[in-house]
Amino acid sequence: MLTRLASAINDVGHCGKTRMLTRIAAVIGCVCHGLAAAGVATLAALVSYVVFMRWVIGQPPHWAEELPQLILLWSTLLGAVACSYHRSHLSAGLLPLVVRSARWLKVFTHIGDVLVLIMLLMITKAGWALAMLTMSQTTTALQIPAGISYLAVPVGCAAMALVQFIHLFTRGDSQ
C-alpha cells in the first residue's frame, strides 16, 4: 500500500490534469482506506482487551464503550471515503433495468454524482458547525472534547465530496 501511495504522490506532479485528479483521488482513497483498516484492527484489539480485563482481571477499563465507539465512527466515515473512491457503496442497480441507452445511463450517473456532491458539502458544513459547537463539552469517560467524535462527519464528508468532484471529471476508480 505504501508503494502505491508513494507512486501516486510522485505522479501528481508529472501528468495531465485528468490523470492528476485521478491520482489525487487515489491518494485520498488509499490513505482513508489504510486509516479505516487500522481502525478496524484497533477495534478488534480493544474489544478483546475489554473481554480479557472483565473476565480475567475482573475490572473492565473505564473507556470500554466510549473509545471503541469513537473509533467505529471515524473508521466508518474514512472507510466510506474508500467506498466512494472504489464506487463500492451499496446501490439498488435499478437504472440499467429501466434505461438501456449508454448515453442516458451516463447522464443519470452524472446527475447522481452532482446531487451527492451538493448533499455532501451541506453535511460537511453542518458537521463542522456541530463539531465546533461541541468542542467545549467533554465526554463522560475519556474526558476529551465531544466535538472530536462529531469531527469525523465533516472530515469524512469533505473527503467523499472531493472524491465525488474528481469522479465528475474522470472515469472514476479504475479498480
Added chain:
Amino acid sequence: MTAGALTMLGVFGLGILIDIPIAFALLIAAVVYLTAFAAAPMLVSAQQFAAGMESFTLLAIPLFILAAQLMNSAGLTQKIVRLCMTLVGDIRGGLAVVAVLACMMFGALSGSGVADVIAIGSMLLPAMQRSGYKKGFSCALVGTASSIGTVIPPSIVMIVYGTTSNTSVGKLFMGGVIPGLMLTCALVGVALYVSRKNGWGGGTPSTSREKFRAFIDALPALMVPVLIIGGIRFGVFTPTEAAASACLYALIVGMGLYKNLRLNDIFDCVKATAETSAAILVIIGAAGLFAWGLTYEQVPQAIASLIGELTDSRNSVLLLLTLVLLILGSFMESIAIIIIITPIVMPLLSQYGIDPVHFGVLLTVNLAIGANTPPLGVDLMAACRIGGISVMESLRPLVMMLVAMISVLMLLTFIPELVLFLPNLMDS
C-alpha cells in the same frame, strides 16, 4: 401522510431509481426535507447521521465481518464443504444438499448472505455444473441457501434490528436458531426432490476413516457457533464481545493450528472488512437520519392508525407486514429497510401484543426471502454472477425454493413458539 413525509419518500425513491448509492439517497432525501420544510436546524443532519453509527452493539458488525474474513482466509470454508461432501456428497442429489448444509454452516460464521454466496458458491457451483446439475437450479439453490446466513446467528441484520428497536440481540440470535434449521430442512427437501426427479448425481462415496478425518479437520470451524451462541446464551459475552472473541479464535486457529494465515492475509482481511463494514454502517447512519425525519412527521402514528382502521386482528397485522416486507425486500437493501421500517412498526407491535423478538426474526426471514426476489435479490444476483448466468435463467427453479421458504415463514408467523422457545429459555 404529510407533505414532508411524501417529499422525503419521493426524493429517496427517485434517488434509488437513478442508482444513487442507498446511503446517499437517504441523506439527500433528509437534507431536502430539512431545507424545504425547515423542520429543524441543518445541524440535526450531522448529529443524527453520526448518532446512527454510535452504538456499542453496532461494533459487532465489523468484528463479525472480520471474523468471517479471517476464517475464510484460514481455509475453514473448504473444511466445512469437505465435511459435508464426505457425509452426504455421494447420495443422489447429494451435492445440492452439500450446498445447502455448507451455506447454513458458513452462515453461522459470517452472518451475511452475500458472504456465503461468494465463499460457498465459488467452490460448489463449478462442481455442481460438472456433475450435471442445471446452472439455473444450482444458482437459485446457492442464492436461497446463502440467505439462511442472515437468519442463523450471528446475523448482521439482527444486530441492526436489535440496535434500532432496543431488543436484546442475544435473544434475537437464539430466536434465529430454529427458523434457520427449518429453512435448511425445507431447502434440503426441495434440493433432494428436484435432483432425484432429474437424476442429478452426487460425488464419490467416502470411507468412515475419511469422514472421521474430515470431521476432525472441520471441528475448529464447527466450534465457532458454539463459542458465539453458547457465550451469549450463558451470559459470558455480549454479542459485540462474542464477535471480538470470534476474531481472536480465527487468528489462533489460522495462525496456530492450520498455520496458513500469514500477516499479508490478515492485512487484506482487515482492509476488506473496513470497506465492507463502512458500506453497511454508512447506510445505518443515513437511515437513522431518514427515520428521524419520518418520526418527526409522525409517519409511524399515521400508519398505526391506518392499520388499526383496517383490522384489529394480530395475525392480519403480521400478514400485512409480511406482505409489505416481501415487496420492500425485492426493491431495497435489507439494512435500510430495517432502519426505516422499525420505528414505524414499533407502535404497532405494542398495540397488537406482538413480541419484538418474534417480529425481529420474522423480519429477518422476510428479508432473507427478499434477498432472492428480483429485481434487487442481492443473494440471487451474486449467485448468478458467480455461476455465469442471467437472473432470468434461475427464475423457474427459484419458484419452488421460494414457496418452501414462504411456507416456513407462515409457520413461524402463526406459531410464535417456534421462534420464542429458545429466547424464553434464556429468561428462565
